[in-house]
Amino acid sequence: MLTIKNYYLAQSGDGKQFINFELVGNIEVFQSNSGKFYVDIKKCKMPTRLDEATAKLMIGKQISGTIxxxxxxxxxxxxxxxxxxxxxxxxxxxEP
Known part of the structure; x- marks a missing residue:
């Protein structure tokens, strides 16, 4: 499951504005080259066709899929x- 963390206004190549969601995955633990452990998450942006008011309502919602x-x-x-x-x-x- 992924969580919609935030949304951002973006602009397409032809100048039209649209909304990008910032999606975040679950916490992952990694080990660095020095042997120390650290926590990170995968995140990505995903374009939407939603208006800003609807995008605000979606923050915190979970969707199926992976990054x-x-x-x-x-x-x-x-x-x-x-x-x-x-x-x-x-x-x-x-990725769904």
Whole structure:
């Protein structure tokens, strides 16, 4: 199960506004290269055709499905905590 954590206004290539949901999965425990454990969650954004008032009502609701890692064309990403720019070749997507 996934939870709708939040929603964001976004703009398509042709300038139309739409709503993206931020979906989050369950807590996962990972072990780093140094051997220490840490907790993380997978998250992704999913476009909707809902209006903003309806999107607000959906926050906290659960939907079936999972978040999977998918390969994609390389792109640059700035890590929010450090500002470091890294090149990624994957993204996370919703899968029913």
């Amino acid at each position: 999977v890692k998918k390969e994609c064309a390389a792109y640059e990403y700035a890590i929010p905590a450090t500002g470091e720019v890294v090149t990624l070749t994957h993204r996370y997507e919703y």
